[in-house]
Amino acid sequence: MLELQHVTKIYQTGGQSLAALEDINLAFRANEFVSVLGQSGSGKTTLLNIIGGLDQYTSGDLLINGQSTKTFKDRDWDAYRNHTIGFVFQSYNLISHQTALSNVEMALTLSGVAKSERRKRAMEALEHVGLAKQAHKRPNQMSGGQMQRIAIARALVNNPDILLADEPTGALDSETSVQIMELLKEIAKDRLVIMVTHNPDLAARYSTRIIKVLDGHIISDSDPYDPARLQAAGAKAAFKKTKMRFWTALNLSFNNLLTKKGRTFLTAFAGSIGIIGIALILSLSNGVQDYIDQVQEDTLVAYPLSLKKNDSNSLTSLFSARMEAFEDGSDHSQSENIGVNDTLKSLLTSETSDNDLEAFKVYLENHQKDFDTLTKDIHYSYDLSPQIYAADTSNGVKAVNPSDLSQELDTDNVMVKTMADNMEIWSEISSDKEMLKSQYQLLAGHLPQKADEVILMVDENHNVNDLVLYSLGLEDRDELSRLSQETKDDEQTYTYDDLLGRSFKLVIQSDIFQKENGLWVDKSSDTAYMTDLINKGKDITIVGIVKPQEGTSNNASVGGIGYTQALTKHISKAVNASQIAKEQTDDKGTNVFTGQPFSADVAAFSSQNLTDEQRQALAGMTAEELAAYVSQYNQNADASYEDNLKTIGIIDLNAPSSIDFYAASFENKENLKDLIDDYNRQMKKADKEAQIISYTDDIALVMSSVTTMINMITYVLIGFVAISLVVSSIMIAIITYISVLERTKEIGILRAIGASKKDVRRIFTAETAIEGLISGLMGILITLLLNIPINKVIENITDVAHISVLPIWAGAVLIAISIFLTVTAGIIPSRFAAKKDPVEALHAE
Template sequence: MLEFKNIKKTYHVGGIETKALDDISVAFREKEFVAILGTSGSGKTTCLNIIGGLDHYDSGELTIKGKKTSDFSDQDWDAYRNNSIGFVFQNYNLISHLSIIANVELGMTLSGVSSEEKHRRALEVLEQVGLKDHLHKKPNQLSGGQMQRVAIARALANDPEILLCDEPTGALDTTTSVQIMDLIKRVAKDRLVIMVTHNPEIAEKYSDRIIRFQDGKIISDSHPHQERPKPDSFILKKTSMNFLAALKLSFNNLRTKKGRTFLTALASSIGIIGIAVILSLSTGFQQQIDTFQSDAMSEFPIIISQTAMELNAENISSMQDRIKDKMMGTEEYADSKEVYLYDSAETTIAHKNIITDEYLEYLNNIDPEISNSIGYTRIVQMNMLREIDNTVTPVSISNIMTSMGQGMNLSNMSSMANIASMDEIGLSSYPERLREDEESYLVKNYDLLAGDYPTDPTEIVLVVDSKNRIDYNKLKALGFETENVTSIEFSNIIGTEFKIVSNNDYYIKTDMGNYVPGQDYEAMYDSENSIPVKIVGVVRQKQDVRIGILGTGIAHSDALSQMIIDDASNSEIVKAQQQSDKNVMSMEDMDEETKNNFLSYLGGNAAPFMVMIYPNDFESKDAVIDYLEAYNEGKDIEYQVFYNDLAGRMTELTGGIMDAITLVLIAFAAISLVVSLIMIGIITYTSVLERTKEIGVLRALGARKKDITRVFDAETFILGVFSGVLGVVIAWLATFPINTLLFNWTGLIGVANLQIQYAVALVVISTILTVLGGHIPARMASQKDAVEALRSE
């Protein structure tokens, strides 16, 4: 039962206004056809507003099935309109961009009825009102009477308890009016029908009860309701519109405005196009740089040196993080107008890597999948002799390491090793492989021009440059005739033999207590302690290898150096040098570093001066770095071993530059995204104005305020996705002419390359920004008064 008592205020029904109603007491029975008839001073039909909510009163009360409306929330009113009220409007109020079956289904959508059930019930009521053959037409394809039948079908679809009809025949001709009233009379058998009309003939012919109003007062009631006690049950099912339904509704609306939708999406996508093109070029150029660096620096080793270095205690942590803060621009900067003074000596630590047997074993246990070659550089002197024309003469392998060991300062060695590919200062010891089933460093990086690759530690090779050249002094030092000679046949070099003499045979102790090289070369050469070595091949760096560590001249394995050190470690001159702070040859005073270097030169120090770890490829370098970092974890700073990753530093630097350029360009392109956001807000507001009546219809059918917001959020969501996809597609298409132009200008192939992850991210960004831009107008739409919205044209 629906009952009004002592209502005093202005009310509306179906958008029709009435003045204050004094001392009204009206109750309606179930299954009753009531006609409310009469005029106020303004000549307008009077009744009460169910659409906007019957809680707008100053005194009195409205009771629905035993529950006072003063206790209703907004959601209770929404649910009541959806569950219990069916509206038939004078002007039909159908949503023009939906088919008639979709219009009928709309109220059930808000009730959460399943798709199958919703469609079945819509077909049923449309057949009931005689529109079975017009299911997929739009409202503008129907006559007035047909549109009113659709409105009645929509009102009946949710099986309401009350059918509220506002001038249902006001816009119809006489014949159609009779048809519609006959239809309404039939449906009145199952429910209460309240019809507002100012046509007395219709009221008298069809209604069971007529209530007349005049000047805001009830003047007659043909069949007053006599209330009798009965149990009232107030149960409401909350209404809601899921996002999928809102998407469908908004999509149908946008589909009716294809041209405007496309232009809006195109304008919104300009920023996305700009950013997508920038990212395409940035990614492509970075890939070109990475490819070049990978090719050019894949052979760059990670170098670990004994060289002493100065570390700033404040920066040790960033050094252990591979200097990433400085390279990536995340270093902290002071915000001050003062210059702060500090003593750098207080924060500086002199650090020297201690390469122990434990550390060397740790390195040798590295995973061969990430590094299969480790090179060791030692400064041990080789006491070499060669027999030429039956005469034994001393010869030497000229290289920078042995020169350093004789007394040169080694503090700059690590930086010099970084450019070890230069022919004159290249190393003479090549890396050893960690797995027998892998190619050796020499085979992988150097072509064999003549002879064989070495297979034994006592086999050595001659390294020439790309033009098969070598400094004549290096061959002269090896005993080859270079006077008035411009070239030497490979066959005259391969097979040349030398002997490396032990320290005990090579050095003799003088009466003054110092040691000097002996002169009896024949005896030294014939000694059983000598190590015979032979040149077995001539090699040259391969054309596709960018970096080679071997200098021109003799190259040998580290195993040969180990053999010499093992023999020399127990020699008399080494023992004497270990016990003396003077150079046992020149008798000059030496500091600790010079003494250690000289001991290494004599073969008395087994620790390598430098270790070079070669990643298997550029991608494996980070894994090697992580392995080296793992050794330092938990150790005091003095026992940690630092390394030099020149290739990594160069890569981070170039990568940081490209990232900075990309960010700056994106920042400029993002300005258009802000403009797009504002434009979407304006477009959405325009859509709200255009769809004001639709908002009123949705509210009359029980849509909540949040459902109205969701409808317009769904519309901006569709626009955002469409503009994002459109922008990405246009940007992708633009990469083809861009790549053609870049190829013609620079010779680079396929620079512009839009990555799928960037494309997806840009679509997401476009969607989010568009929804944000349209959300405020969407909220404005949800606050519109339903009655006022229905009045709009």
């Protein structure tokens, strides 16, 4: 079964060669109890280690079942020790942080035995040595004899062919020694037992064969054995490979860490300091970034990316002309002359052309998904303003939009007149509910759902400008005219109920014109006509009151009325269905107000310019009607077809006057520009220069440095992170190395029962992974606790709440990074542990 042929073992120590064994020739039977006797240093332990595969011979050969081991690799020796050899040591060599049952199970774990089968066989082995009741005790809770029995149970659990015992009774009293020898004698009945001992009496009493060794030579053999060769030397023996599961490695390492709770906690805390620092930085960075993002988003709500039909008067155009003049200007820095940058000349002489938004709208709708992913809302505006009047006509006709307040004011105050003329009270709001919710907070009522529903907008303090109230007719305009600089009313307030439900009247713009005697006449100055038209008009009702969302740039709003695009579409549909609109669009060459062809050189009113039909109609007019007609004729004499469309209120919903893109972020806004630029490239490639779009992005000129600033902060934080991680990694590497030194004997034990170098590396990798996990969790927990007072302090200073918030993803990533770094830092110590000589490791203290 087992044979040594001319085995020699030479150690190199201090530059000298020392022969521990010389030309050893031995053969062993399949079942016998062999005792190896000899003085200390005689080579008997070396002989035992070579037989057990812990140490390698220098020359000769070890045959297993007649097969040579000369070609064995490390994995073959590991498998040989695990499946063929069982070790019993003088100092027991149990893993102190494992229970008796776990110690016995270890060899089965390496063999790949299932958990249930492993537990069953381990308990049977403990019962065999009489320690089933001690299965869940740790070694330090047992006597020496009990620990040696556990060692024997561990050696037997894998049912090895050979049991090797190195001074198994050396640390035991006489009575316990006899019990152990009786047990070994029983075991030798069905397997080979080789025992190294100093006690010749025990050897003579229990052994069936005694071999004496002196100075590395066999000096006597009481029962030599010369087996017949089963196979020629040089054949390769094969064994099932061993492998430790990572879960087993985790269990071993976790139990080891539990035996050193204090140091484990301090190590984890030290490792978590870097994580805490990084987590706090990320918390503040995330909170600040969220705050900036919110400010940016609020800014984008007020300053969209705009495409206007005529973009020549934008701030962007001014800056473009300024930059063009700067770049084209001559360099006079080396002379005593002062040059001139022709900024105004550039603006005046530059070619301006309208954006073809009708063509671009078609392109946009064909690529709707691309634009939708980058925007919160896309808003189309048209050159159409609702004609709104006060519902109460008992005191006359009062225009609400466009407001006629400035004509009614009896004051010489130019500023008041200017404000009344230029303030836009009615404005179209987004039709997207989510967009509206991001812009406004609902105070009362509900958001508009139909064309005839509008909202009243107040400022952040729930105030509305008095000019708005006078323009809307909610305050007495006559009272405003009577006010002097010295007079001021007491503060006035309204309840929500006072304003909700207030209604106005919508007049369709084309209905203001009436055909009389075959001619279209503007009836806006006819009080009776307008009163009747208003009374028949559609009610427009205030259904909700809103204020700007906190933090948005709309906080400076003075208030006003917001209506939806549904109202615009309703008006457009009604206008297009009117008789005057049909007449004008059916005959694009004739002015419906004069009956004359559109021309740049149409003369003032003259009877010669009229047709016979017109002359006949004029003959039936009163002097007042005739004067009104002549005035209208002269006013419209030089009008164009487009002018008449605007006067009548005709719009083409496919040809907006502007398109506003409300992006969710500055990055998305840049991507929007890329989409527009891509469209322009396509138009240029197709030789459609007239359809190239120019756009306005005024806010980008003001906030262009925000992205650069954020990136710079990010780079600085990355630098901090890198330094912290390097320090943490070095510390973990040192601690892992210390753990390797402390667990040297455990490494030897594991190698003796068949653990491979890879298994040893896996154990220490598992330990560093556990340390990294604990460090990461501890760092995140401490960060969350520290964020509480940090947020309190920041809120007291800046009034901004919850600025330091660690995102869930950041916590998970930091824990993963902590584990990765500790595992990486433990690579070198783990390799160092795997390379330890198992014989030396077993004798380490």
